[in-house]
Every structure is written in structure tokens, then in C-alpha cells.
Amino acid sequence: MYVPRNLKGGWTDEARQQMQERVIETIAQYAPGIRDQIVHSEFLTPADLEREYRVTGGHWHHTEFAMDQMLMMRPTYEAAQYSTPIPGLFLCAAGCHPGGDITGAAGHNAAQEILR
Amino acid sequence: MNKYDAIVIGAGHNGLTNAAYLAKAGLDVVLLEKNDFIGGASCTQESHKGWKYSSYSYVCSMMRQAIHRDLDLARHGLLIVPYLGTVNFGDGDERLFGYHNEEAAHLELKRHSPHDADAMHRFQADLTRYAQFIRKTLMRTPPDPTSFRPRDIMELLFMGKQLWNLGEKEIYEYVRFFTMSAADFLDGYFESDLLKAAMASAGIIGTALGVKSPGSSYILLHHVMGDVDGSIGAWGLPRGGMGAISESIAGALQEHGGELRMNASVQKVLVENRKAIGVVLENGDELRAPVVVSNLDPVQTFMRLMDKNDLPDGIYRKVANYKTRGSSGKVNIALSAMPKFTGVPDNRYICQGGQGFSGSLETMERAYDCWKRGRWSDDPFVESVIPSAWDPTVAPPGKHWMSNFVQYCPPELDTGTWTSDDRDQFGQAVIDKIARYSPGFKDLIEHVDVRTPYDMQEEIGLTEGNIFQGELTIDQLLFNRPFPGYAQYRMPVKNMYMCGSATHPGGGVSAVCGANAAREILMDLRKPNSVPEDDFYDE
Secondary structure, three states, X not given: OOOOXXXXXXXXXXXXXXXXXXXHHHHHHHOOOHHHHOOOOOOOOHHHHXXXXXXXXXXXXXXXXXXXXXXXXXXXXXXXXXXXXXXXXXXXXXXXXXXXXXXXXXXXXXXXXXXX | OXXXXXXXXXXXXHHHHHHHHHHHOOOOEEEEOOOOOOEOOOOOEEEEOOEEEOOOOOOEOOOOXXXXXXXXXXXXXXXXEEOOOEEEEOOOOOXXXXXXXXXXXXXXXXXXXXXXXXHHHHHHHHHHHXXXXXXXXXXXXXXXXXXXXXXXXXXXXXXHHHHHHOOHHHHXXXXXXXXXXXXXHHHOOOOOHHHHHHHHHHHHOOOOOOOOOOOHHHHHHHOOOOEEOOEEOOOEEEOOOOHHHHHHHHHHHHHOOOEEEOOOOEEEEEEEOOEEEEEEEOOOOEEEOOOEEEOOOHHHHHHHHOOHHHOOOOHHHHHHHOOOOOOXXXXXXXXOOOOOOOOOOOOHHHHOOEEEEOOOHHHHHHHHHHHHOOOOOOOOEEEEEOHHHOOHHHOOOOOEEEEEEEEOOOOOEOOEXXXXXXXXXXXXXXXXXXXXXXXXXXXXXXEEEEEOHHHHHHHHOOHHHOOOOOOOOHHHOHHHOOOOOOOOOEOOOEOEEEOOOOOOOOOOOOOHHHHHHHHHHHHHOOOOOOOOOOXXXXX
């Protein structure tokens, strides 16, 4: 938890290595033998998520779960309820109500809106 | 002669206001104060010979004009002089000056960012509209949203109508605004970090939230909905210090025949058959009255003054969960001359106004991080003002008094209770910060008076030193202040009332809590109302 998108000094190989090491160290405190069992590891920063999946800011809910961005205000009140100010353009992803976490609900609700 | 019509506990400005309105309605009132001075946090103390410090609260804006006028406080000696200007110090050499003159203010902002200079008009218009909505709810008792009594339904309709009048887009903006952080809210308007830091300061004052914590934008609004002589959002200084507010209300109280008893600490509230019947003082005296009003916060009232057995089940848990985290400190400094600040032109409008040592949003957030760990920051956010620049009564001729409000300051340190060493170091951190922008500052110091949240609890009875008698977070506002079901100034025991800042609309020296409680008490007694209605400027 709490990995910044814009790391001071940038996500250099050294910084990645350091962060990854720290994560393994934390887990190793509770699972002492884990180091020997590692076959492969991958460390994705929010910057990587943004580059690979085009999620702005590397935010995996597309936009924060803050009260001001929920329900009929998600992602913003002008573009809530899956329709946007541009007729024919719809949103169907985690940036819509009810947000991310692989529920399928946003896509389902958007399809319903489109068919209506 | 220890029988009265009403007993009010605590002569803070709300207790004074409450007692004054009860007395004005013809009740025989006694107001009990444990200290040998009145005002609670709105007091003036001569802690150093010749200097009169507003030891705690130091500026005034939220005092309602309707009360000011109705109690004729001007005749009782109250004069509020508006701030001239302000200067905000950035982390480096950057300075941002605030002017009352609109053109000067615009030009100054343009110097930092032409975009922000234009955005400021939009920002102020929006904020004023939001403030207008909340201002209308101030001098009204919050409705109970779960009740079907006609009065509650009417009040809910009134609030609904005000909200509806804002229009659809505004309603959305308003709901968003209520829950956002001050930093997010300001990011929507401005790009200059110093400007954002300067504006965000109002969002964290007295609150255990950071500029990036949700809910801090409401606190920002709470601090701009006041006015000085009808100039909305303006702040001013009472001549003679904050004690002048309390003294003037005490004048009104006495004029209406109320009695003020000093050094009268209440030990216990007497309850018989779930009805309050009076109080016992620490010296053993017993006072009786069919109405008992507490101006103390809920923790002091329920846990200290009342017996657990006299209270209904569940109240204790509500009190224990009530958030009173203290977060502010105060450093009062006596100076032998007016300090000079680097990068500030010799212009009396800005030199004689307030100084904000805000730095940047990041500096402020980092100061909050220190507070969470039970420390103060070595780079604290300090809001200062030198009242003696335009009030000759608070310092000897030619000398000055500087009031420094510090955010954040923990009620208890990670090392335990505050010691006098800790206090000195905390004061030094503040002095060092100021001296960074005023090289000769340390040579001017004649006396330093440090007040931590711990002192606020010990001297003026604010639990954990919370300056609002409980945080102004959305879960503790309106019909939830202080707890759901008890937001209409009546306590769970009959004949007993609350009138402090822990009730709607909260702290800030507005005198509204005391006035609203008086209106409810008079209603229960079936007496004519002596409390005025608020002024609405936009209608």
C-alpha cells in the first residue's frame, strides 16, 4: 500500500529494487523461508500501470473513492449515469458507479443505459 | 438566597450570551465561572506587565451582527476593527500579499499567476454562495431528520428549499464541497502553491485534519462565513483583546439583572427523578433552579459533572466516541518594537495586518504528520497578527504584542504529558520559524507565553484542548452535533441544556450556540422569545 505515482527522483531501477526488497523483507518477517522460495518476482508501480493499462495516475479504481466522486457524482456529475455530455458517447468502466474491483457492475449498468 | 430561575455553568462567551438572553426574558439567572476571569477562551490576560494578551482566541468574524446589535454590545464597549491586509510567507523567498482593495489584490495575484488572479473571482463567488446557504442555518435549531414533529418537518423543508434554490449544478457542487479536502477543493481553482497554502490554512485551523483530509474544505467555509460590519469573510480584532467581547456581553447580562459569580466551580449537577434541579459548588454551596444550562463540552458535562446513574444508557458511549482531539497551540510574544520582515515592502496595509507562515501545502501536511505522532513540527504552520499595530491598549507605547496561532500542537506528546522544557522547545520552534523571515526578531522578544492544548484543558476546561469543543467534521455537524438525537440543545436529562460550541453551529466565537439554546429554553418555559432572528443579506 501507498506507492506514489510520482516518486521523488523518479522510479529508477535502484528505487524499484529498494521498494521490492522492502516488500519481501516485510513478508519475510512473517514467512521466514520465503526468500528461498522465490522463483520470479515482478514489481508494478502506479507508473507502470498507467503505461501498460492507460489508467491515469496508475489508479486502479480509475478515480478515487472519495465522497465527492461517488454515486451520482462518479466520475463527475456531468458524466454520471454512464452518459457523457457528448450524445452517443458512454462510459462503462471503474470510473463510473459503483467503481472498480472487478464487479462487472459498471459495464452491466452502462449496457442497460445504452439499450434504454 | 440560592434559588434561581436558571443556572448557567461556565462564563465563556456562549454561557454569557445564554445567560444574557435568559435574563433579558425576565428570568432570575446566575452564571457560574470557575476562574477569576470571564470569557473562557475569549479572554484578555495580563500575563506580562503592561501587555494584554488574548491568550487563546485572538480574532473575531463569526460573532453574529444580530446579537451584537440586539445586546447593544457597542454600548457595552465592543469595537471590532477589521484586518488591514495580510502577508503570506512561502517556503523560500516567495511572498503573497492580501489587500482589501480589489484591484490591488488582483494585481498582486497576477504577479504570481494570471490564471489564479482570474480564478479568484470564481472562487470567491462560489464560496460566498456556499456560505450564504450555511449562514441561514446558523441561528436556527437544527431539525431532527427522524422526527415527524411539525417543527422538525418545517425546518427540514426550509433547509431543502434553500438547497433547491441553489439549482441542480450547485447542489452537486455543494455536496462535493462538503466532503472534499481543502487541497482538492483549491486545486480545482488555483495553480500557485503559496496561494493554495494561504487559503487552505482556514481549512485546518483548530482541527485534527490535514489540508489533504476529506472534510477540511467545510472547515474552510466555516471560517469565511462570518463578517465584520456586514463585510462577509472579513476578520477583525476587538479593541482591548478578545476579553472585550466577553466583557461587553457580561455588561449586557448585568444590565438585564443577571448575576455573575466568579471562582464558583461546579462540582456536580443535582438530578432527581431524571430532572436537573440544581448544582453543588466545590465549596459545598448548593444552588437550585428549574433550568440548568451547561456551557462545557459534553465530555466535561457528562463525565465530570454528572453521575453515570443519572443518565440514560448509551450516552456514555456517545460521549466517549465524541471527537475532541486538540491540535492547536498558541504562542504570545511581547516585542520591544515592530518586527521587520524580509521581502515585505514598508506598506502599512500589509505590515499591520496578519502574517501567515504557511509555506506550502506540503509543509502543512508534514506538520500534520508530526501531530499524528505526538510531536510538533520544526516547520510549523503559524498564523500571526500584531494587534498592537492598531490597538494601543494591548501593549505599552511603542511596544508590540504578537499573537501566534500554531497548527499543529498535540494535546499529549509521544514522551507523555507536556513538561516546561517541552513548552520552551515548542515556543522556540515557533520563534525560529518567524525569525527565518525576520532576522532581527529574536532581539525584540521581551516575554513569551506558550499555551498548549493541555493548558487549554487545564485552565479553560476544553477537553484535550479542542478549540471548537469538539471537531467540526461532517459526522459532528448540524443535527449530529454533538450527537444524533441531542442536537436541539436539550440534554438527556430533563430541565438541562447545552449551550457551548459543542452544539450547532460550533465554535468560532459566534455567540450563536448560547443564543439558540436560550431560545429553546424560553420555548420550553413558554416565555416570549428574547433572541433575535439572523440577518439575511441576500434577500
